[in-house]
Amino acid sequence: MYYVADVKESECAKYNCKQCVLFCPEPNTLMYNSEKHVAWVNYSRCKGCAVCVYVCSDLLKRNCIEMVMMTTGD
Amino acid sequence: MGLEYVKISPGFEKYMPKDYVDLVKYGQFGRQIDVQQIDQIKELVEEHPMCAGCYMAYFVRIFYASLPKPEDTIVLGTAGCARLALSQAAVPFIYGNYGDTNAVASGLKRALNIRFPDKVKDVVVMAGDGGLMDIGFGMTMHSWFRRENFTTIMVDNEVYGNTGGQESGMSPKGVQLKMAPKGKKFDKINAVELAKIAGCVYVAKLAPTNPKRIAKTIKRAILAAREIGPTFIHIYTSCNIEYSIPTERVLADAKEREKNDFGFYEWMTDEAKQYIEEQEKKMAETKA
Ligand SMILES: Cc1ncc(C[n+]2csc(CCOP(=O)(O)OP(=O)(O)O)c2C)c(N)n1
Ligand code: SF4
Ligand code: SF4
Ligand code: SF4
Ligand SMILES: [Mg+2]
Numbered sequence: 497m498y499y500v501a502d503v504k505e506s507e508c509a510k511y512n513c514k515q516c517v518l519f520c521p522e523p524n525t526l527m528y529n530s531e532k533h534v535a536w537v538n539y540s541r542c543k544g545c546a547v548c549v550y551v552c553s554d555l556l557k558r559n560c561i562e563m564v565m566m567t568t569g570d
Numbered sequence: 571m572g573l574e575y576v577k578i579s580p581g582f583e584k585y586m587p588k589d590y591v592d593l594v595k596y597g598q599f600g601r602q603i604d605v606q607q608i609d610q611i612k613e614l615v616e617e618h619p620m621c622a623g624c625y626m627a628y629f630v631r632i633f634y635a636s637l638p639k640p641e642d643t644i645v646l647g648t649a650g651c652a653r654l655a656l657s658q659a660a661v662p663f664i665y666g667n668y669g670d671t672n673a674v675a676s677g678l679k680r681a682l683n684i685r686f687p688d689k690v691k692d693v694v695v696m697a698g699d700g701g702l703m704d705i706g707f708g709m710t711m712h713s714w715f716r717r718e719n720f721t722t723i724m725v726d727n728e729v730y731g732n733t734g735g736q737e738s739g740m741s742p743k744g745v746q747l748k749m750a751p752k753g754k755k756f757d758k759i760n761a762v763e764l765a766k767i768a769g770c771v772y773v774a775k776l777a778p779t780n781p782k783r784i785a786k787t788i789k790r791a792i793l794a795a796r797e798i799g800p801t802f803i804h805i806y807t808s809c810n811i812e813y814s815i816p817t818e819r820v821l822a823d824a825k826e827r828e829k830n831d832f833g834f835y836e837w838m839t840d841e842a843k844q845y846i847e848e849q850e851k852k853m854a855e856t857k858a
Contacts (some may be wrong), residue, residue, distance in 0.1 A: 518626070519781075521623060521631065523613040524613050528609040545622040546622030547817065550822060555821075562700065
């Protein structure tokens with residue numbers, strides 16, 4: 497099991513935002529789909545730091561990212 | 571390396587690792603990217619073993635996205651945390667003995683000038699507070715006294731992070747660390763003023779709160795080092811492990827430090843200013 501960030505797509509899609517993507521410490525991990533206007537996480541590269549949650553929830557008050565437990569293969 | 575060197579020879583694409591093909595197809599080689607578009611590219615730095623939530627790792631990420639000419643850049647590092655990521659990037663990386671970055675970079679830059687007299691080759695040192703202001707102090711200073719044409723970036727986490735928490739000259743006065751249990755007795759070294767006095771032509775100090783500003787600062791420091799003289803960036807990059815910062819608070823911490831003692835500061839000589847303005851104008855024209 498490991499701890500990763502997960503974007504609530506339908507929530508994130510309400511904003512044309514991308515802010516969390518600019519503050520994730522890891523390369524090519526928190527990505528942005530500019531067609532669907534949603535951020536998405538490459539789970540196998542996410543280290544579970546939750547900086548993105550701070551950006552989305554604390555700074556922007558949008559609450560579109562949550563931390564979840566994953567099992568390998570999920 | 572040079573642009574021709576990074577490109578894949580015709581017919582060989584199918585034998586190359588996917589990450590490399592992506593780098594050439596969707597990466598930064600041969601073009602300038604806006605750091606705000608970082609999600610649209612294959613980044614130069616790969617997965618690396620720096621800690622979760624490390625804001626030094628974040629800075630390294632933005633650093634690579636900011637390079638004005640990645641295919642013609644060489645990065646030098648030393649013992650310390652940053653090298654764990656610097657060594658995982660598609661930009662040549664040189665790693666010597668602890669603290670010798672600025673001596674090696676001096677020789678390298680001079681050699682590149684002889685070998686490639688009509689090409690721009692950017693040389694950038696990135697090392698820790700211990701590497702540059704303690705153990706490599708003499709070599710850092712002398713590279714500036716000699717006006718060597720390269721950029722020095724100090725990733726200041728105010729501790730020896732990689733070796734478990736000894737105090738450095740850059741640790742704030744009074745701070746208690748695992749291996750400095752009595753609290754530091756001396757002031758934090760004023761690296762910015764030292765850099766100015768020692769001969770740097772562009773000096774900046776900042777906290778990693780604004781990727782656009784980081785990118786602009788890095789580009790300016792690298793441009794001015796090409797022609798004018800040594801340049802120096804002092805960036806606060808917290809160590810969440812040694813300073814016990816919950817990882818989700820590292821950006822909050824950077825913002826706090828920005829308010830207190832890491833407010834954005836930029837200084838340059840008149841000559842550097844003129845050169846940077848000219849170069850920025852040229853870059854804007856080629857983009858348009
Ligand atoms: C000559 C030498 N002395 C000591 C060491 C052990 N050493 C490795 S990293 C380090 C300190 C790193 O501190 P800093 O430069 O601030 O980098 P950080 O890990 O904090 O980013 C030390 C003392 C070494 N590798 N070589
Ligand atoms: S910060 Fe929140 S709303 Fe903005 S892109 Fe990220 S997940 Fe979506
Ligand atoms: S938890 Fe950390 S590593 Fe994972 S996506 Fe969020 S900011 Fe990036
Ligand atoms: S020890 Fe500190 S500076 Fe080093 S990788 Fe971990 S958090 Fe970053
Ligand atoms: Mg350090």
